[in-house]
Amino acid sequence: MIERLAEKITRFIYRNTTNDSEMFEVYKYGVEITISSFLNISLILLCSLVISDILAGIAFLISFIILRSFTGGYHAKTYFMCNGLFVLTFLIVYAINCLLNMLSLPFRVLEMLVLLNCMPIILFAPIENKQKRLDEQKKKNLRIKAVITFIIISVAALALCFFNNKYGTLVIITTSAVSVMIVIEILRKRRNKI
Template sequence: MIEYLAERTAQHIKHMVPHHPSSIAVLKYGLSIVINITLIILVTMLLSTLLGTFHPAMIIMFSFALLRQLTGGYHLKTGMGCVAFSSLLFVTLSMMTLPTIYCIILTCMSIILILFYAPSHLANHSRIFETYYPLLKIAGCFLVAINLYVLSVPVALAFFVQSVSLIRRR
């Protein structure tokens, strides 16, 4: 559905502005990313509002996305799969409560996973040069370590799940 919508929109843009320098393929790729992110945000907002977990879901979604930009992570094969999985993940995590000690444990485990695996799966999904990968690892660890001061359970859950997505099977 996302691919179809992006394709149709790209064709319409190209039809309306035929001299636009971007090809339909480039427009489709960019539009599919925007549509994917928009759907994840909207579905998460809707479901979390219905379940009364809007605030923690937004914290989780923002924390997850921020760490993902620094460390990469596994990508699902389809856009709709990504929307469904991500939205359900964020909403499910927003319903969880844990004692503070688990917040500390999850945060420390996230730092360890980042040290070993970050950045991961960035090669075909980012324009960042490999020479900057060590800086991304440090930035990711620093971001997660802030939660040792803040002690936010939703943030710890988001960081931990994102850190697990870094693990690659060889």
Template sequence: MLHSCAEYLTHTLYRHCPLSEEKRPVFVYGFELSLSTLSSILSIILLSIIFKNVYSSLLFLYIFFFLRLFSGGYHAPTYSRCFILTNAIFAFVYLLSEVIQWYKPLLIPFAILSCISIFLLSPIRSTKHPLSERLYAQNKKAARIIVSIDFLLFL
């Protein structure tokens, strides 16, 4: 279904704009990626409405998507698995944050451990999506800056 929507949007784009036919797969992929990301964002916001805490989804989306952009991570083999995994991670993090609120002494050590892990391990190298050494170094610097700022804001 996602591919069909992306094909339709690409077809509509080509109907209205004179574009090179050899670029068609790039547009289809771009639409697939955009639709997949948008559906994940909307479903996370919907879940947070169900949990009655929209702020949690906005915070999660900022940290998860923005930081992950530079730190890398697991790439699911299909868009549907990515959608399910992303929503499951949000639900898990949300529920974990609810539990940690009952055990507040765990909050700071957990945050420190998380930030140190991201600081030291980012970006994750992917064999399916390799980065040049220059881009790897840029992403490492960006991930470290972002996690440091996030930690300072947390404190």
């Protein structure tokens, strides 16, 4: 569905702007990503409205999208799977957040979780995919940005947790999800090489 809609939009843009046939696929991919991203954001906001916690959806989206833009991670094979996995990730993060807030975890446990989350980012980020090849300099720059972004997000989340704000825990769990997706993609790539 997204591919067909992107094809139609791209043909419209292509007819009204340029006739560079080499750029058609680039435009089409850009339109596909834009549509899929808009759909992902809309689905998360809809889910957060349904569970009556719009701030949870916003906190998840901000922390996930910003961190993931520098780290990369698991990529689903279809847009449908991507959208479904993104919603499932949010719902799992939200459920774990509710559980952890009920348990009132000690602050030290949250600090340990942050330290655990940083390991895949430091060791493996950024993760390449077939649509986004990176040279060594770009990898180095993205790794630095990923680590700095992770530190900023984590410090903000820990500060929220220190003041007993439930969204701090949600942001930490969101960074856990990003870290897990990095590990999943690394394992998937290694398995495919065997």
